[in-house]
Amino acid sequence: MxxxxxxxxxxxxxxxxxxxxxxxxxxxxxxxxxxxxxxxxxxxxxxxxxxxxxxxxxxxxxxxxxxxxxxxxxxxxxxxxxxxxxxxxxxxxxxxxxxxxxxxxxxxxxxxxxxxxxxxxxxxxxxxxxxxxxxxxxPIKIFNSSNFSSISEKLFTSLIQNKGVQISEVQVWEHMIKWGIAQNPELPSKIESYSKNDFKTLKNTLQQCIPLIRFHDLTSKEFSEKVLPYKKVFPKELYKSLLKDFLNNDRKPIEQTDKLEQCVTNEVIGTNLKNVDSMIITFQHVELISKWIDGLEYMDKTNNSYEFKLIFRASRDGFNPKDFHIICDNQSRTVTTVTIIKVKDSDEILGGYNPIGWKSNNSFGITKSSFIFSFKNNNNILSRVINDKKAINNNPYNGPSFGTSDINLFIFFGFLRVRCVRNNYKKLIRENDKSSFVEDFEVFQIS
The missing domain is CATH 3.30.710.10 (Potassium Channel Kv1.1; Chain A)
Structure with a gap:
């Protein structure tokens, strides 16, 4: 049987x-x-x-x-x-x-x-x-869902950061306003009735979202009719910059064919970004790091996005620095990201870009193109190298480190810790120079 x-x-x-x-x-x-x-x-x-x-x-x-x-x-x-x-x-x-x-x-x-x-x-x-x-x-399916107004801020920001979204930027703006108002049901139904405090309430709700809108994709008419009525929710400097741009007589409105071409390009980029194999960073981080590699800033447009191929994960491959060096030494372009446990439930991420590869020769790698960065509470800090002679730290007894101690990963009493003291990079990327335990770190080969 x-x-x-x-x-x-x-x-x-x-x-x-x-x-x-x-x-x-x-x-x-x-x-x-x-x-x-x-x-x-x-x-x-x-x-x-x-x-x-x-x-x-x-x-x-x-x-x-x-x-x-x-x-x-x-x-x-x-x-x-x-x-x-x-x-x-x-x-x-x-x-x-x-x-x-x-x-x-x-x-x-x-x-x-x-x-x-x-x-x-x-x-x-x-x-x-x-x-x-x-x-x-x-993403349009999420925008059009019956409970769209109740989605979390984290999900909403993920949506509007997605370059592959197949709707116009003015529609993204309108959905953002709709979402922001829905979070504050006490607000008047008509903007003409808004008080100073009403605008302040909406501004506080949308403060993490507004910088994510690609205003350069709007026509002057769209900006005038859809955005200007909400000028009081903008940070002053951003509003001045936008107003100056849209009042520029030489500004060329984006043609519909250009939008379609950009939409197709963004769809390809979005398809690539979803493949990042990481327990730490998202495809939004990949997009931003890609811009930094090309020397661009956050608001700059780009059609370029690098492939991030995971070659090392400490929680999988080992936290000992020798494990890192065995796998990662003599690779080509790499970017390292590190999740830090500073306090309980910390969301701090540190990282650095190394364009010349890792070694274990107890010397400094020389490059003018490296940078380090941090992500914490939607606050992104980019710090580019200022002393190219000490850009990359190839200490065989440390994990992936930058500068003399700008990012220093080291073993202390059997545990991997990280410490950041500004020396060879332009900005300090942490609030203090105390060492913290490392939860995990990953190394990606960039192509």
Whole structure:
């Protein structure tokens, strides 16, 4: 007899045991019901799992059966989250595949929930890829979703930074205003009724979003009719700069054919950016670093984006500096990024660009093109080399380091730490020169 023919009968017997209270010797408390004390039973608390969801999973554990067609999408997502808490990893791909293949319409309309769920941990890889692909390839679906106004700021900024978005920049601006107003339902329905405090409220809401709009893609008419009414939400210097630009008689409005050509180019760039294999940086970081490599600034336009090929990850390949040097020495153009644990839940990222490659010869690499940088709380700092004779630090006992100690990765009592003291680069990229533990770091080959 084939073994798997026994499974249905075995599963049925186990389900019968599950339904028979005679065999109970463990209580598992789910939800937030009052405590129940029984000294004869083992007591396990799972307050984050709803009773009805746990019952579905329990029957799966005993019976090996889980028919998803009978559940609504929200329940399936709750089952996925509960499976993660119970470490039922075999369920992840089954549940994710079902959602992606059968429930895309619902997920597009409730994208913020799907996005937050998928990125709360690193277990739901298929859903993460689905979300990333939708942001890059079809962001218009998110803009047009019924709950667009309730999406998080993090997701919204990811959307408007996406160069592959297939709508005009003035539409992006209009969606941004719509989103900002929705975050403050107390604001008047008509801008003509806005008080000074109303503009201040909207300005505070949009302060991280406005710099991401590509105003140079607007026509003068679009700027005059759609943007100028909201001039009080702009930082003063940005508004003066924009006004000067749009009042320039020599300014050429962007033709529709140019927009289409740019749209096609951006679609190609967006497709490349989604492939960055990183646990630290996003495709937005890749775009910005690519501009810096070409000597451009944040607001500059570019049709160039480099491929970032992961060649080293400390959490995968080892935190000891010798592990880094074995893999990365004598490679070509590299960029290093480092995640720092300064305080609990810190989102600080440090990094540097090395155009001449790494070595272990205990000397300094000479280059005028290297730079270091930091990303923290939407504050980006770029610091280019000023002493090219000491640009790259090739200490064999340290990790990837720049300058004398502008970025210095070193082992201290068995742990990898980082310290930044300005010496050979123009700007200080951290608030202080104290050393901090390194959570992870990655090295990418650039081409």
């Amino acid at each position: 084939v073994d798997n023919k026994l499974l249905p009968k075995l599963s049925q017997n186990l389900l019968e045991i599950l339904d028979d209270e005679e065999y109970y010797d463990i209580t598992i408390e789910v939800g937030n019901d009052p405590d129940k004390n029984d000294e004869t039973l083992v007591h396990i608390k799972l307050p984050n799992i709803l009773p009805e969801i746990f019952n579905v999973i329990l029957r799966y554990i005993y019976g090996g059966k889980l028919s998803l067609e009978e559940y609504d999408v929200l329940d399936i997502i709750k089952i996925l989250v509960a499976a993660n808490e119970l470490n039922l990893q075999e369920l992840f791909p089954y549940l994710e595949t079902f959602l992606i293949e059968n429930k895309t319409s619902w997920m597009e309309q409730n994208f913020d929930l799907v996005y937050r769920t998928s990125f709360e941990n690193n277990s739901f890889l298929q859903l993460q890829k689905y979300c990333t692909d939708l942001i890059i390839k079809e």
